[in-house]
Amino acid sequence: MNAVFPRPLQPGDKIRFVSPASPCQRSDIEETAEALRHWGLEVDFGEHAFERLNYLAGTDEQRLYDVNAALRDPQVRAIFATRGGKGSYRIADALDFAAARNDPKFVVGFSDITILQLALWKHGVGGAVHGAFQGDERDWERQADIAPLKAILMGSPATVLTPQPEEPTASLTTGGTAQGALLGGNLDMIATAAGWALPPLDGCILLLEAVNMFIGQVDRQLTMLRKGGHLDGVAAIAIGQFTDFKPSGTLTITDLLREHLQPLGIPLLGGLPLGHGPGARSILMGRPTTLDADRRELRVAG
Incomplete structure (x- = not known):
């Protein structure tokens, strides 16, 4: 309970999509990205977010680079995983935990992303949001379902x-x-x-x-x-x-x-x-x- 947590998001904050696990196509997450833009947030993508290497979204080095770049970027206030799948466990021990503690951000994802969230908590970093992958019929399926995630990120996590x-x-x-x-x-x-x-x-x-x-x-x-x-x-x-x-x-x-x-x-x-x-x-x-x-x-x- 002594972990550091990110501040609530505000209009104009930047969200970055990264792919720590399996690959996806940009079209698969455009609906999610557009919903975030409607909240007044800026959206960008990791340099290797749409790479593909067999069942992975690029090499371990590429996937880790994108996650750590987002953790280190002071303009990025929340990190969204494009999807789960397989592969996050290969890089979970190499996250920049010092950067994450110094400037905590929301990390939104579930499934394979759980191991990144656990590793961050082990190093005193909170802000994990379990859920919310577009394409899996979660918070994006209907307008009424968007509010809970928006509330969590913008300061009403109850x-x-x-x-x-x-x-x-x-x-x-x-x-x-x-x-x-x-x-x-x-x-x-x-x-x-x-x-x-x-x-x-x-x-x-x-x-x-x-x-x-x-x-x-x-x-x-x-x-x-x-x-x-x-x-x-x-x-x-x-x-x-x-x-x-x-x-x-x-x-x-x-x-x-x-x-x-x-x-x-x-x-x-x-x-x-x-x-x-x-x-x-x-x-x-x-x-x-x-x-x-x-x-x-x-x-x-x-």
């Missing part, structure tokens, strides 16, 4: 999320209340970060979401996190969307999550609209957060 009954993980909700900084995001990246880019999670509210993996992969990741002690001291777990999971025989992804998480004996709140599924929302990470499983609410303070 957010209240409640479970969505149609989400299978809603059945994992237990009882109890906990407070702490909201950390985490994509389970695959949390597990990948363990031992080098993962900050201590004791006292935090841990967000977990995942997409398109075999149930056995999730089993391995949660087993490693538990047996490695990385979940020791976690105050509560906010469970988002676990999307595109097929049962393994009679075992569902919800069964597996219950098997791993309920023995922790901490409040669980499932079914939250955070992740890769329809209707996913944006949320500011790292701020004081209350998980109230009794009232079925996740509340981020303003």
Whole structure:
């Protein structure tokens, strides 16, 4: 909770798009860029934002250059990842953490971008926003959905999320209340970060979401996190969307999550609209957060 956070955005501030992971085409993000311009923000793009090298958006050096250039540029007030995919984990340890601490900026993204956000928090830098990729039908799908992200970035980060009954993980909700900084995001990246880019999670509210993996992969990741002690001291777990999971025989992804998480004996709140599924929302990470499983609410303070 001693991390530094960016100031709220103001009209005229500059937003920069970078591609730390997989490639995209400029046309894929023009709708997002145009929405930001309508907010009165200036938009530009990293030098290598539209490079392509197999499944990566350019070489490690090119992708890292763009992220660090944005972290070091005093005119850039928020960094938007063009997409997730794969590759951010290859550069997460080489971010310019000193520049980020000296001049913190919002880092907007999720999925593979989670590992960059975790690495920044490990080095005392807040401002991660989980969510908001154009093309994935998030805050840009309808005008009514734009306001929450705009409010987060422009100084009103208070957010209240409640479970969505149609989400299978809603059945994992237990009882109890906990407070702490909201950390985490994509389970695959949390597990990948363990031992080098993962900050201590004791006292935090841990967000977990995942997409398109075999149930056995999730089993391995949660087993490693538990047996490695990385979940020791976690105050509560906010469970988002676990999307595109097929049962393994009679075992569902919800069964597996219950098997791993309920023995922790901490409040669980499932079914939250955070992740890769329809209707996913944006949320500011790292701020004081209350998980109230009794009232079925996740509340981020303003």
